[in-house]
Amino acid sequence: MNLFQLRAFDAVAREGSFTRAAGRLCISQPAVTGHIKALEERYDLVLFRRTARAAELTPQGRALAELTGPLFGLVEQAEDLLEANRTLVSGRVEIAVDSPHIVMPLLARLRARHPGIVVGLILGNAADTREALLSERASVAVLTEAEAHPDLHLAQIAVSRICAVVPRGHPLADRETLDRAELDGAAMVLREPTSVTRRTFDRACRAGGVAPTVLMELDSREAVIEAAAAGIGIGIVSSLECGADTRIAAIPIAGADLSNRHAIACLARRRNLRLIRAVFGLATETDEAAR
Structure with missing residues (x-):
């Protein structure tokens, strides 16, 4: 026929x-x-x-x-x-992220510009996020400290600082910055060792000869913040992850090696798809607005 x-x-x-x-x-x-x-x-x-x-x-x-x-x-x-x-009147895009905080301004712009586009958000740690993109379960991902890969197209969208989290009323709560040396021997609650934030902090501590006392290793930033808010120990999180929690103070730790770069990524062979180009463009706008 x-x-x-x-x-x-x-x-x-x-x-x-x-x-x-x-x-x-x-x-x-x-x-x-x-x-x-x-x-x-x-x-x-x-x-x-x-x-x-x-x-x-x-x-x-x-x-x-x-x-x-x-x-x-x-x-x-x-x-x-x-x-x-x-023409971006409708459609769906799956976005993988290791933290919802960094992607929400982007999603707000996407919603305002293209209200017919539906977003599926895939949350996981840094390794999960990268795997979701490479396995094509996600079309776009926001990656922290992403390494160059021949199959990926990357564009930096933000830089975050590593922050110490303490409850309001703590002796450090009113400080604008901390020196890492002040955390030597301090009781701390940290993310799991595979966390990018934890790896960055550990690397900086080793370089500075600082040895904090780790009381807890927790598998989410939310758990770290809750433990810090309860006064169990000083927490370590990214400056982009603190939100507006009035129970805590987040103090940046001084040092160029105590920051992380965040990039938006897609498979290189899909970078010219109209919807993915639109998401990348809005991510760049979000970064410029933040600066």
């Missing part, structure tokens, strides 16, 4: 004219006539009665049109859907 012939038949059945069908399909009228003739000859039937004014369906033609009408109606719906996605 030749779908080009069926498409031509359906167009003539809808338009009642070979000429108008040709215009609908953006092909020549002889091409439409040739498709219909080939279809009729192959199946040994007559689908239209040609009159001076119109092409009228025969009983066999009407029976076939009852099938092709819904078939190519669905094709047109699919074309409408794809065109809407191409």
